[in-house]
Amino acid sequence: MTATSTAPAHTAVPGRASVARGYRFEVVKLFSQWRIRLLVLACWIVPALFVAGVSEQSTLPTDTLFGRWMHATGWAGPLVTLGFAGTWALPLLTSVVAGDVFAAEDRLGTWRHLLVAVRSPRRIFAAKALASLTVILLLVAGLAVSSTVGGLAAVGDQPLVGLDGRLLAPGDAAGRVLLAWLCVLAPTLALAGIGLLGSVAFGRSPMGLLLPAFVALAMQLAQMLPLPVAVRLALPGDAFVVWNGLFTSPAQLTPLLIGIAVSLVWAVTATTLARLLFLRRDFTNPTDDGSARRALTTGALPLAGLLGVTVAVVAATTTATGSGIEQAEVERSLATEFAHLYRMQTAQLHRPAVTEAQLRTTATCAKAGVQDGARGPGNDWRCVVSWHLPGATATGSAVYQLDITADGRFVADGDGPKEVNGYFVVRTPTGDAPNPLWQFDGTVELLTDSPKTRSRTPQS
């Protein structure tokens, strides 16, 4: 083309707006929208009111992780909020912000105006991506800070019971709560990347706006299925639950790190694909606001390929096999948690102190009658926990029904004896208190180095 060849390669381009100026422009536009303002306000106020309100109720959200401890410590509130947020709030927030940041220009018919002002689609993309990221971070920060403030204000700064039954000092709990919220930033970024991709690919179609929510919903459905653990870990949505591993000792870091890494890879890939689509767009044609075919070939197929690659990599580099829920690991987790919670109950009842090492707790589990080699999620796990008290020759035992979900989380429901786990409260010298052994939440580590050899409680 003559025109190109005659233009010097180093032709100066005066008037081209910088990314920083474009970023400020995008932020101003986003915050001029009433729905964004409303979302920010809601994220910074509603969680505090919710946590404080729930903490004052007699009925607690026991079906949510840490919900049963909301009366006991203010640190449970932000974790309950995190559980809700990972399920609903964060996908919807990313939909509203990232899923609309490009589509809004299509709706308003302002692309040409913006391009004339900025003169660089690359800079426009960077500015829009950064601005939507800023708003999303602000919303997530609001959820975290608000729920923490609400919890601490309503209940106080008490120790938190971890998912292995261990008491976490307030400082330790605070650090882990912060880490947990930081961890879900990774899958949030992945959804934001998918939102950008949808926004670019579908233009003014509402499909772009809804894409992150649809993807999040699909991943939640996948989490409920008994998928192989390699597939589960390869989904970016898994990082919305693997923060649970921060509340065991030692922390279950392998699935956490895999989840974060996978989420970040998805975030980068989806954002890169969105950028590619955006730069290929013909802005002189107002009807060109994305197409289903292009969205499929440039968006969906590469992400499907990415899923296949991550499944293969996770399967090849970890010990992931089957569902990851093995009998030995269930027994180990239950025995460990029971020992810690038994100590807590002992302290509540002002009985002589014991240590986990003295208790020598073990668990024997079966699933649907299978005594050896039981595996997989389900609510048909039945376990018998045994322990020893110093100076006593008899061995204590207690029965638990376990409902283990596919992500490794379980609820242990006490089934006797009644002196140990039969009632939901225990009578202490100062009055009734929740019985920590009646019902408790735990988590089974899905990735273990040698799952067959660790059925005994650690001596700590």
Added chain:
Amino acid sequence: MDSQLAIRARGISKCFGDVVALDGVDLEVPRGRIHGLVGPNGAGKTTLLGLLLGLAAADSGRLEILGTPVGRAFEAPGGVSGFVDGPGLYPSLTARQNLAALAALRGDGTRSAGIPARIEDALDQVGLTDVADDRTRGFSLGMRQRLGLAAALLTRPRLLVLDEPSNGLDPAGKKHVHGVLARLAHEGTAVVLSSHRMDDLEALCSEVTILATGRVVFSGPLGELAAENRELDYRLVTSDPERAHRLALDAPGIRLADDTAGRQGGEALVVRAPVPALDDLVVRLVQAGIALRELAPVVSPLEAAFLALTEQPSTGGRETGQHGTARPGQEAARREAGRHGTARPGEEAVRQKAGRPGTADPRQEAGR
């Protein structure tokens, strides 16, 4: 390179897939002139404006804007401003906020302290000071057009490119806009505006380019289009339509474009004639004691040329078989266009690249 030219285009072509949107377009627009761009829907006007604004790159040809060669997309030099397909405004922002955000985005090396004054000045120029703090969500089309012009003025452009700037404007708004454009041109800014409003173009433009199916069919001063020897349709209202009709039939060089006045007792008489023949008819009417109450071209010279060059049917009157089939101004306009070597009024409305015959009508899309 002529430094007095704001735009110098040679052989610009642009295709969208198989569809040719611009085909060897030449264009020269001097600084300080208001240049009109007209053509039927799908003629390539918006594509050409998009190239001038740097929204896309030409497939071939040479384009210089403000003395700077333009190559790839989005590399139109600074000093170019304007809008196509309506001004881009954000409804959740007020008029002032829209301009402030845009000024901050562009920067332009101006100290931020000077921006509020420039915004006030731009709002004042387009007559929107009173509604400066209203959200643009409630703005009418005319107000949006004026605010779009204010946004373009913020950059103090040396080349202003506007697509249908008069859309939706009331007379007061149009007066504001025309005043602003005339002042800009007087100060040396080149203005290229596309419009379907021939009266606006005739009022504002010193030069005009007519596009049809991606090609330039005329480009030059308006005066050349309104050459005296061109046949145009004129509407005459007289005191005695029947006698006037008979006189017109006998007058040399006069053809009746619409003879309903004589046959059906209507008051108006539409004749087709070059200016000298029309003068002669007027003299004959007066000498016959017939009062001439109204005499006006049915369509403006620009519109007549536009209709002729772009093969649009005339709205000025019905063709009558006895007077042939030539359309008003067509022959003269073709002669005019022939001087530029680009007139192809007989070509099919939809042109495809050679060897790729089309089956649909992609021009509408391609020309946008």
